[in-house]
Amino acid sequence: MLNNIEFDLWADGYDKTVGISDEENTYPFAGYKKVLGFIFQTIMRAENAVVLDIGFGTGTLTTKLYERGCSIYGQDFSSRMIALASEKMPNAHLYQGDFSKGLVEPLRNFRYDCDTRRCTDWCMYL
Secondary structure, three states: OOOHHHHHHHHHHHHHHHHHHHHOOOOOOOOHHHHHHHHHHHHOOOOOOEEEEEOOOOOHHHHHHHHOOOEEEEEEOOHHHHHHHHHHOOOOEEEEOOHHHOOOHHHOOOOOOEEEOHHHHHHOOO
């Protein structure tokens, strides 16, 4: 599994790498756009949903939700990924922390309409 420093180094090219893997239908991101599309459609059934995204990366999915009125809360362990996502979603509540150790304090004991963890499954095997 990659650590936070490796994700920091990958962050600026992350979206391009994921896109190529998905387009070429290769490991580890084959089918990524289809999965994100399904998650997006599901969440959009709830108007102005409050979304928790664990492992949001550069904010590919969460930015689309944010732009459509969802309140975004998230945790990622890459400070560079958080910086990139924050540029796209300046009012989102994004925190740094290792999800294998649980949620960071500001995200605990809060009620969310939706909880996405799609990247955590992929990243566990990188």
